Amino acid sequence: MIKERGLLIVLSGPSGVGKGTVRKELFSQPNTNYEYSISMTTRNPREGEVDGVDYFFKTREEFETLIEQGGLLEHAEFVGNYYGTPLAYVNETLDAGRDVFLEIEVQGAAQIRQKAPDALFIFLAPPSLTELKDRLVGRGTETAEVIAKRIATASEELEMMSLYDYVVENDEVTNACDRINAIIKAEHCRRERVEKRYLSMLRGE
Numbered sequence: 001m002i003k004e005r006g007l008l009i010v011l012s013g014p015s016g017v018g019k020g021t022v023r024k025e026l027f028s029q030p031n032t033n034y035e036y037s038i039s040m041t042t043r044n045p046r047e048g049e050v051d052g053v054d055y056f057f058k059t060r061e062e063f064e065t066l067i068e069q070g071g072l073l074e075h076a077e078f079v080g081n082y083y084g085t086p087l088a089y090v091n092e093t094l095d096a097g098r099d100v101f102l103e104i105e106v107q108g109a110a111q112i113r114q115k116a117p118d119a120l121f122i123f124l125a126p127p128s129l130t131e132l133k134d135r136l137v138g139r140g141t142e143t144a145e146v147i148a149k150r151i152a153t154a155s156e157e158l159e160m161m162s163l164y165d166y167v168v169e170n171d172e173v174t175n176a177c178d179r180i181n182a183i184i185k186a187e188h189c190r191r192e193r194v195e196k197r198y199l200s201m202l203r204g205e
């Protein structure tokens with residue numbers, strides 16, 4: 001029997017909305033049934049960030065070589081730094097029948113929409129623009145200049161919301177996680193139904 005390929009789950013949304021916070025909460029839950037794909041970036045590590053855990057930190061030269069070699073499923077330049085998803089890890093994990101969870105910005109998500117339209121696309125939205133700004137400033141990890149650039153980019157990012165399968169408001173982290181888990185569960189049920197229908201059609205039933 002052919003092993004069913006895993007589901008590619010893409011969580012995206014503007015900088016500061018809480019993607020990382022929600023993702024960490026999802027992965028801390030006992031029954032999490034998907035694998036996190038660690039991204040590559042040329043950004044400098046923040047205090048406490050660990051290479052190979054939070055990101056694979058690369059130089060621009062290393063990153064550009066990876067692009068040339070076709071080693072990335074998607075990549076984007078975001079506020080002066082490259083970010084990208086390693087292709088081999090995603091393919092190997094999906095081929096093994098495991099779901100893969102990506103936490104990426106919107107340009108990368110749009111590339112995946114082209115390459116893997118059967119992925120599940122979830123947009124994490126802020127309760128308001130003011131709250132988004134407050135979260136970005138409150139995190140305190142970027143300079144005022146970088147925060148301003150990220151906020152300026154956020155308006156364009158919010159315009160991409162309608163291209164997603166689902167929009168989840170991140171009002172409270174636990175609520176957002178419950179909604180995301182419910183969406184993933186529903187998507188699995190939907191795929192099972194489609195597969196059953198297809199198989200019974202093949203059998204001429």
Ligand SMILES: Nc1ncnc2c1ncn2[C@@H]1O[C@H](COP(=O)(O)OP(=O)(O)OP(=O)(O)O)[C@@H](O)[C@H]1O
Binds near residue numbers: 015021171
């Ligand atoms: N539901 C929430 N309510 C209040 N604060 C939140 C919520 N979710 C996240 N935050 C806070 O907002 C800030 C930004 O969150 P986080 O770093 O997870 O965002 P992000 O979308 O991953 O950002 P980036 O795209 O820049 O990496 C953090 O200080 C986090 O603690």
Ligand SMILES: Nc1nc2c(ncn2[C@@H]2O[C@H](COP(=O)(O)O)[C@@H](O)[C@H]2O)c(=O)[nH]1
Binds near residue numbers: 039076109
């Ligand atoms: N297109 C991609 N975007 C990614 C990836 N990994 C993270 N990100 C997104 O970049 C911004 C900035 O991240 P930060 O850690 O500097 O705050 C944020 O929206 C991330 O979600 C990736 O592989 N590809």
